[in-house]
Amino acid sequence: xxxxxxxxxxxxxxxxxxxxxxxxxxxxxxxxxxxxxxxxxxxxxxxxxxxxxxxxxxxxxxxxxxxxxxxxxxxxxxxxxxxxxxxxxxxxxxxxxxxxxxxxxxxxxxxxxxxxxxxxxxxxxxxxxxxxxxxxxxxxxxxx
Numbered sequence: 766x767x768x769x770x771x772x773x774x775x776x777x778x779x780x781x782x783x784x785x786x787x788x789x790x791x792x793x794x795x796x797x798x799x800x801x802x803x804x805x806x807x808x809x810x811x812x813x814x815x816x817x818x819x820x821x822x823x824x825x826x827x828x829x830x831x832x833x834x835x836x837x838x839x840x841x842x843x844x845x846x847x848x849x850x851x852x853x854x855x856x857x858x859x860x861x862x863x864x865x866x867x868x869x870x871x872x873x874x875x876x877x878x879x880x881x882x883x884x885x886x887x888x889x890x891x892x893x894x895x896x897x898x899x900x901x902x903x904x905x906x907x908x909x
Contacts, residue, residue: 783808802895809846809886847878
């Protein structure tokens, strides 16, 4: 209901502001591609910061993974974000009218996300090394 719409709005705002491409959604999960490792990391950190600021419906705040505990940086829905980089296999999904991505890189990103703690962003060593080679990422991390 309302919480999912709020979650999706935050996700899409940050996808757009970081030049991302929404490949698809699967339930409440998003598969997104970005032009650089830094833009993917900025997306992840931005989403996590934005979700804490949302005025979530009170009926979800009693749920275990949605409780409000600002001392721990929690407020409402928390998501896991996994980031990996590499080449992907691409095919047109004619039903959706969008490009779909699949292959080893996509599988690795999904595995990274699956071990991530809710409310955090986990990245592969490839993303970490690439993001820190850019000029933008170190200052972004220092501001968090």
